[in-house]
Amino acid sequence: MSAPAQTAASGPEPAGRRRAASLARRVLAQARFETMTMVRNGEQLLLLVILPVLALVALTATDLLDPYRTGDASRADVAVPGILVLCVLSSAFSGQGIQTGFDRRYGVLRYLSTTPLGRGGLIAGKLLAILAVLALQYLLVAAVALWLGWDPSPGAVLSSLPLLVLVALTFTGLGLLIAGTLRAEATLAVLNVVWVALAAGGGVIFPAASLPGWLSWLVGWLPSAAAGDALRACFLEGTVPVASVIVLAVWAGLSWAATVKCFKWV
Template sequence: MTAPTAERTAPAPLARRVAAQAGYETRAVLRNGEQLLLLVVLPLMGLVALTLTDLLDGVVPQGASRVDVAVPGVLALCVLSNAFSGQGIQTGFDRRYGVLRFLSTTPLGRGGLVAGKLLAILAVLVLQYVLVAALGAALGWRPDVAAVLVSLPVLLVGAAAFTGLGLLLAGTVRAEATLAVTNLVWVLLAAVGGTLFPSSTLPTGLTWLVDLLPSGALGAALRETFLTGAPSLLPVLVLMAWAAAAWAAAVRWFRWS
């Protein structure tokens, strides 16, 4: 009689626990109206605006169209919204209300909790990519299949960098401060951080600085991927450096309560 009882009460395998947590995190994001506005509605509105207006006319290379430049920038904005702002805000409030501390003591553990969050970010990113690509196609976007495939690892490195930054912020300051800072940074990086608009649209003295930001590096790498077939080495190295530094800092200073 003891063996069946022990079998029923034994913890589920780690992979199943992580998958369950990832599913919960994903559903929590998709059911939140404010999060959907940030993650889906605003990027799609930005894509339409950039394609139908003349905002990008000065940076569209010969042989390309507005949508060819707009889609990579909007995909970079999706990563910023998802991995940094969305996850940072959610994690900050989970920490404030003791959710992180509670889950870290369950069989899921801290590693499983972080893995679940990463999988949730990837799930939402897939949805964002599909929606942006579908709207882009309706607006005339016709990317090469090879460029689409190359864009995937670029997006993953970008997501790693911004997730690390989001967790670092959420784990070191109060939830209200996280909310304020992430929203402010989102606006600044979207407008003048090389995300939607190439750094070449900014004054010459700021170009080099924006190119060294994770937003500028991700935007540049994605635009180069879809316009030329592959990103240059510099923006990829910048993204990798930000990812490594952000995660090292998050591991060092993140506080669970």
Template sequence: MSRPHTASGLPAAPRGRTASGTAAPLSLRVLRHGGYEALAMLRNGEQLVLAIVLPLLALVALVLTPLLDAYGPSRIDVAAPGVLALCTMSTAFTGQGIATGFDRRYGVLRFLSTTPLGRSGLILGKAVAVAAVLAVQLVVIGGAALLLGWSPRPEGILPAALLLLVGSAAFTSLGLLVAGTLRPEATLAVTNLVWILLAAAGGVIIPATGLPAAVEPFVSILPSSALGDGLRNALVDGALDPLACLVLLAWATLAGLAAIRWFKWS
């Protein structure tokens, strides 16, 4: 992902100072950087395909084919939560992992960590960017699902929002862990491969209970399965799945601690 550069050749960063020359409050610095990261992701063609085009195609394909007929009251009611989980994976894990990996290679992370934004502000800004892009995805994918006849349970909206929040934290932590420990080319390959595998057999689209009995116990503890099944329980049945929340919290905690321990800034 390309970044604007200054005359000295260093990558330009969002401004972290006020007009008076003093450092802006941390919250403002984080919001500015989050907005910058979100726009960079949405302007990148590859990221846009991954974040919007592929989930839309998946949603339409799942509605037109009988793949999900055995898993819920209607195809769209089962497909929409799964595709929303897929969106979270694409943005928080694959998109953020690839962007961070190449920022690390070109010295952007090292440069920004020396600005008033700091390392903690940089990470928080990335979290804000993920939330902003995910909000765009929810509007686009959710709107398309409504046009296709989706009718989510109103009482499940808040549980679904909680699951999306915890799920995005888990997948962002995993994406940063991969990006901070592997070379950019390896990060690109690993994040895309994992996204494909989880989308196909990670409990995101097809519930873990619909997979072969031999793999169901392993798939059910994956963050992809927890997010997919949790969103289906919330938006189809109107109930919060506490086990799904615990699984996602565990992944977010473990991946976050691992990223703190092994993340390399350059």
């Protein structure tokens, strides 16, 4: 007599027996939430998209960057590298920093850090959200810039991607350091003031070498100036300056080391 055939259990698996989502799925879910929060916020949208695009149009419509044009480079060719760095400042530094500061104030960080997502997963989700927003910014700026006469080489575009990731990593660390050590209101004020200062005179739009004497030397050591110089060299000269990459890497290491040590979750 043959053994009875085994039958599969019918119906949905009981909730208590369901497997928990993997860490990767939890991080991706958090990244999706962070991304949508950033792009749906009106103030964030102004900072992330409208201001960089307006700056790009203004720079190509005026002669402010004409002294830095070489060869047959158009105004858009000279403007785009700085605008891309400005996008990183808006998303990784100011945008995410302000959001994190107020999440910390309202206790959101404390609760999320005790969930299965964990602190590491929360930070990873924020980083992925920043990269996702940066990708959207890149596409939008590129579309407007192409309309304005931007003509990059495919190699320069590909080389710019790892550079922008390094820049994003650096300014995310700096933004989280400020958000994790100051009160939310102070974080808002400091990040906005620093954003304006770096955009205007931090080597982002205009090279640090254009500043007078010792100020040029001092600004040249800032991550904003290193980022601007690296992207300009990438798009206009087809090279990646090692010195600028080293400066960015040092700032990234120092900012994240300080964030790990000093960040307060409550």
